[in-house]
Amino acid sequence: MKESKDEQDIKINKRSTDKVFFESTLLQQISDGIDFIRDESREILREIDLRGLDEVDIEEIGQKAYNQISDIADEMSQLKSDFINDEDFPESIKESSKNFKAALNRDEDYVRRAQRRLDRTNSNEFVDNIRSNVRVIELCDNAIAVNSSNAEAYYLKGRALVNLDKYPEAIEEYINSLAVKDDIKVWIAIANANTLNEDYADAINVYDSVLQRDENSFDAVKGKALAYYSCGDYKKADEEFKKASELDSLDDSSKKIWGECLEYI
CATH class of the missing domain: 1.25.40.10 (Tetratricopeptide repeat domain)
Structure with missing residues (x-):
């Protein structure tokens, strides 16, 4: 009887090592994740034995383990979705x-x-x-x-x-x-997307509508500055960056862009 596609996808290829390799990419990712947790657990126990429990960052280890387990669970959920229509x-x-x-x-x-x-x-x-x-x-x-x-x-x-x-x-x-x-955060997300899509007038209009509701919205002022910068209006961008810096600390990327605006003015 001819094998179905799903049966072919989960076929196991045995190679020269003890590791099992799957033809299905998704199954391989799940298997690799389980192998990672196993190997990482051995390494953690070895490190604790050598350095002592106090010198090991338990929180970091726990977060990494949780992320890996979460990934495996997600991959298995995907696998179930692929098999069940x-x-x-x-x-x-x-x-x-x-x-x-x-x-x-x-x-x-x-x-x-x-x-x-x-x-x-x-x-x-x-x-x-x-x-x-x-x-x-x-x-x-x-x-x-x-x-x-x-x-x-x-x-x-x-x-x-x-x-x-x-x-x-x-x-x-x-x-x-x-x-x-x-939700204001969604309005700001719309304006940001407009800026990325080079719809600068629409972006600035949305930022302005947000500022009418909250004149101290740092994200809206900074976003407006970036929109002006992107469309080449460096003077207005400089004005908005000044307002934003008075509301909160600018990130390094925004500071760099602000510096470029000053060079162009």
């Missing part, structure tokens, strides 16, 4: 499953996982940032499927889309978030 189930079962997940607040679980992965992606912890952002979008879509009124899921999906340079699509998700809950 929702289209194969009757609508009544799908609706029952959705209601059950909603009752357990599974949408919040998806959002937490998306937030963690997004934070780690922005910290450059992952080699493949594109794949990681795509996974954030999948987790947000899962949350939205359970609860279409989860504003944070739309917001995080928008941020992942920005990381993929898909600015119009990101703005659509931000608008979906605002339709559920009005």
